[in-house]
Amino acid sequence: MGFLSWGNYPHIKSKIFRFDKPERLKRIIAENTDLIPFGNGRSYGDSALSKNIIETRKMNYFLAFDEDKGEIRVQAGVLLSEILELVVPKGWFLKVTPGTKLITVGGAIAADVHGKNHHVAGCFSESVISFSLMMGDGKVKICTKNQNKELFRATCGGMGLTGVITEATLSLTPIKSKTIHQTTIKTQNLKETFEAFETYRDTPYSVAWIDCLAKGDALGRCLLMVGDFSNDGDLSYSNKWRLNIPFSFPSFTLNYASIKLLNFGYFQKTIGRITQQKVSIDTFFYPLDFVDNWNRVYGKNGFTQYQCILPKEASYEGYERILAKIADAGKGSFLAILKLCGAENENYLSFPMEGYSLALDFKIEDDLFALLDSLDEIVAEYGGRVYLAKDVRVSRDNFEKGYPKVTLFRALRKKYNLTQGFSSLQSKRVGI
Amino acid sequence: MASVLIIGATSDIAKATARVYAEEGFDLILASRRSEALDAFATDLNIRTGRSVDRVDFDVLDYSSHDAFYETLASRPEGVIVAVGYLGDQEKAQSDFEESQKIVDTNYTGIVSILNIISNDFEERRSGFIIGISSVAGDRGRKSNYVYGSSKAALTTYLSGLRNRLFESGVHVLTVKPGFVATKMTEKMDLPERLTAQPEEVAKAIYHAQKTGKNVLYTKGLWKWIMLTIKNIPEWKFKRMSI
Ligand SMILES: Cc1cc2nc3c(=O)[nH]c(=O)nc-3n(C[C@H](O)[C@H](O)[C@H](O)COP(=O)(O)OP(=O)(O)OC[C@H]3O[C@@H](n4cnc5c(N)ncnc54)[C@H](O)[C@@H]3O)c2cc1C
Numbered sequence: 001m002g003f004l005s006w007g008n009y010p011h012i013k014s015k016i017f018r019f020d021k022p023e024r025l026k027r028i029i030a031e032n033t034d035l036i037p038f039g040n041g042r043s044y045g046d047s048a049l050s051k052n053i054i055e056t057r058k059m060n061y062f063l064a065f066d067e068d069k070g071e072i073r074v075q076a077g078v079l080l081s082e083i084l085e086l087v088v089p090k091g092w093f094l095k096v097t098p099g100t101k102l103i104t105v106g107g108a109i110a111a112d113v114h115g116k117n118h119h120v121a122g123c124f125s126e127s128v129i130s131f132s133l134m135m136g137d138g139k140v141k142i143c144t145k146n147q148n149k150e151l152f153r154a155t156c157g158g159m160g161l162t163g164v165i166t167e168a169t170l171s172l173t174p175i176k177s178k179t180i181h182q183t184t185i186k187t188q189n190l191k192e193t194f195e196a197f198e199t200y201r202d203t204p205y206s207v208a209w210i211d212c213l214a215k216g217d218a219l220g221r222c223l224l225m226v227g228d229f230s231n232d233g234d235l236s237y238s239n240k241w242r243l244n245i246p247f248s249f250p251s252f253t254l255n256y257a258s259i260k261l262l263n264f265g266y267f268q269k270t271i272g273r274i275t276q277q278k279v280s281i282d283t284f285f286y287p288l289d290f291v292d293n294w295n296r297v298y299g300k301n302g303f304t305q306y307q308c309i310l311p312k313e314a315s316y317e318g319y320e321r322i323l324a325k326i327a328d329a330g331k332g333s334f335l336a337i338l339k340l341c342g343a344e345n346e347n348y349l350s351f352p353m354e355g356y357s358l359a360l361d362f363k364i365e366d367d368l369f370a371l372l373d374s375l376d377e378i379v380a381e382y383g384g385r386v387y388l389a390k391d392v393r394v395s396r397d398n399f400e401k402g403y404p405k406v407t408l409f410r411a412l413r414k415k416y417n418l419t420q421g422f423s424s425l426q427s428k429r430v431g432i
Numbered sequence: 433m434a435s436v437l438i439i440g441a442t443s444d445i446a447k448a449t450a451r452v453y454a455e456e457g458f459d460l461i462l463a464s465r466r467s468e469a470l471d472a473f474a475t476d477l478n479i480r481t482g483r484s485v486d487r488v489d490f491d492v493l494d495y496s497s498h499d500a501f502y503e504t505l506a507s508r509p510e511g512v513i514v515a516v517g518y519l520g521d522q523e524k525a526q527s528d529f530e531e532s533q534k535i536v537d538t539n540y541t542g543i544v545s546i547l548n549i550i551s552n553d554f555e556e557r558r559s560g561f562i563i564g565i566s567s568v569a570g571d572r573g574r575k576s577n578y579v580y581g582s583s584k585a586a587l588t589t590y591l592s593g594l595r596n597r598l599f600e601s602g603v604h605v606l607t608v609k610p611g612f613v614a615t616k617m618t619e620k621m622d623l624p625e626r627l628t629a630q631p632e633e634v635a636k637a638i639y640h641a642q643k644t645g646k647n648v649l650y651t652k653g654l655w656k657w658i659m660l661t662i663k664n665i666p667e668w669k670f671k672r673m674s675i
């Protein structure tokens with residue numbers, strides 16, 4: 001039996017371990033090596049893939065909800081979407097949410113995910129009051145920012161390599177509406193794009209969709225969307241009907257021309273330079289969740305997402321080179337997202353640093369990895385890094401350049417005797 | 433608020449069904465012989481749906497306790513779902529009568545005992561619904577599970593008669609015949625993926641069937657056609673087969 005990550009690449013055979021009680025999980029961990037927890041498979045690459053996979057999604061009970069304080073305790077397999085269904089009508093929202101709500105709390109902690117508000121709110125770990133972690137000896141450790149501090153810092157962003165997160169207590173943020181006031185700014189080039197981000201940096205949520213195939217003078221043109229919750233008091237919220245792409249598209253449908261069309265269409269849709277919209281939580285935060293299995297449009301060979309971050313001072317120069325390289329290669333996707341990130345946290349392997357992050361999808365094809373390697377070189381040159389939750393191919397060398405705290409992570413894995421018990425294809429490749 | 437009594441509530445099918453009914457606005461009474469095992473489940477349902485979720489002890493084989501069990505429920509349920517079942521070990525049952533008896537009594541005798549009590553109450557109130565989970569295994573006896581299968585056949589017949597009797601009182605009886613379902617009961621078996629339902633799928637089908645007044649529900653639906661074919665195989669041929 002095989003599990004796939006979101007990129008549908010690679011395909012491997014794994015043994016799947018399921019459990020319904022902690023005692024059973026304990027036994028699985030005690031009796032096997034090369035285990036990796038699997039959440040909802042929304043990581044793009046090989047972070048959650050290994051010879052032996054522990055399925056955590058069914059461990060999905062709500063344990064407590066304090067409506068007055070905005071604190072929720074859940075088992076790690078609960079999806080963010082399930083939390084939202086419960087808390088939004090009560091006037092609460094996640095402090096940090098990624099661009100999909102279809103991930104588990106365990107996966108959110110393990111990748112220390114970030115959202116459109118990283119520059120003001122930081123990573124997911126900022127909302128984690130505590131979590132329980134089952135490690136190699138089957139004992140459960142409770143971790144907070146102060147208690148078992150080093151395990152907290154290693155596990156948030158640690159990609160499942162410190163053990164299985166079994167439950168977590170999260171603190172929520174109050175909201176007064178299910179509606180977001182959005183402002184869309186259309187820019188003409190990369191310089192304007194960065195200027196627009198700075199102009200709106202006090203707005204809590206922001207993200208730019210870059211037309212990554214635009215060249216020359218138009219390189220880096222974007223639609224920047226910024227927004228904040230409205231105050232209208234309407235909190236009605238429920239899961240919307242979704243489209244489903246039932247089978248893998250033949251891979252030729254996603255050729256250069258169709259990508260170009262999609263990108264162009266998205267860009268042209270907005271007429272004025274600055275426009276205002278009122279949009280729902282799902283439209284603003286989770287536009288891709290409307291279509292189930294949209295990842296299948298890339299066909300059977302699968303795809304990957306390249307997400308990197310560059311320090312702020314280097315961003316303009318660095319992205320000019322990166323975008324030009326991608327445009328020249330004639331590869332790229334209708335997903336090219338630029339985000340502003342705030343200061344780096346103390347976790348050993350968290351991705352964000354003060355600067356700008358860029359993410360693009362690429363169909364898997366023969367000459368792709370060479371192109372991505374050459375992007376890695378640029379990223380390393382400017383002191384940036386790539387995001388493990390999206391990655392399926394980065395070299396150990398380039399990974400280490402981006403993550404200097406990896407030595408602390410390795411030492412911790414050794415100290416707690418975790419190196420045999422937990423590993424993923426990714427951890428073996430990058431040597432963690 | 434209307435409530436639903438779920439008997440055999442630790443069953444995976446029962447849990448998934450409980451969730452659907454709570455989401456649809458019913459309070460729940462979860463009856464099982466291990467009600468402490470339902471603590472976390474009940475808390476979860478209560479947080480998710482805001483519905484009250486009670487737990488009560490119940491053993492389907494302890495017949496003499498059934499009257500008192502039903503009498504002392506905090507409220508009269510609007511509907512009842514019986515998910516209790518025991519697959520047992522066919523080979524063991526062939527040589528060990530105790531195993532056969534446990535299969536028959538869990539799947540049939542005990543359920544007759546409790547449903548007699550509940551159906552009298554519903555008939556008197558002239559309202560309510562009764563959902564019994566039987567099995568496709570009751571549609572034809574096969575050498576691999578005929579003790580279990582015959583107890584389910586008896587249950588199917590009981591439910592059919594009950595439906596006939598209660599029709600006049602406006603009480604609806606639904607017979608559920610699952611094919612393969614991925615639950616605790618079948619976790620050691622290697623089930624064919626295309627013919628195997630998830631408990632959540634069964635739960636939704638049950639709710640929908642009850643709401644629309646369906647009498648017999650096969651789930652997955654294609655089991656209806658599979659069983660029709662199997663039932664139509666002549667006995668002289670069937671006895672020579674291994675299916
Ligand atoms: C459309 C889309 C948009 C996205 N947008 C963003 C974004 O804006 N920002 C962002 O940061 N990410 C984003 N992501 C990536 C996604 O949020 C992360 O990959 C997340 O980790 C996926 O969680 P999951 O539950 O699906 O876990 P999986 O993908 O199954 O696993 C991811 C990692 O978490 C580990 N893990 C899972 N459960 C546990 C557990 N219980 N205990 C320990 N480790 C565990 C796994 O071992 C693995 O290393 C996006 C993904 C998609 C598909």
Ligand SMILES: NC(=O)c1ccc[n+]([C@@H]2O[C@H](COP(=O)([O-])OP(=O)(O)OC[C@H]3O[C@@H](n4cnc5c(N)ncnc54)[C@H](OP(=O)(O)O)[C@@H]3O)[C@@H](O)[C@H]2O)c1
Nearest residue numbers: 440442443444445491492516517567610612613615616617
């Ligand atoms: N899974 C399938 O493929 C399948 C197919 C056709 C029909 N069915 C039927 O579906 C129903 C639900 O089964 P399931 O698949 O969900 O399996 P399950 O999880 O094993 O459920 C069986 C349930 O019966 C309960 N039970 C057994 N003996 C009992 C007793 N003496 N008193 C009270 N409760 C008792 C069990 O309680 P404990 O938890 O305490 O043991 C458990 O809750 C059963 O009637 C089964 O026959 C299942």
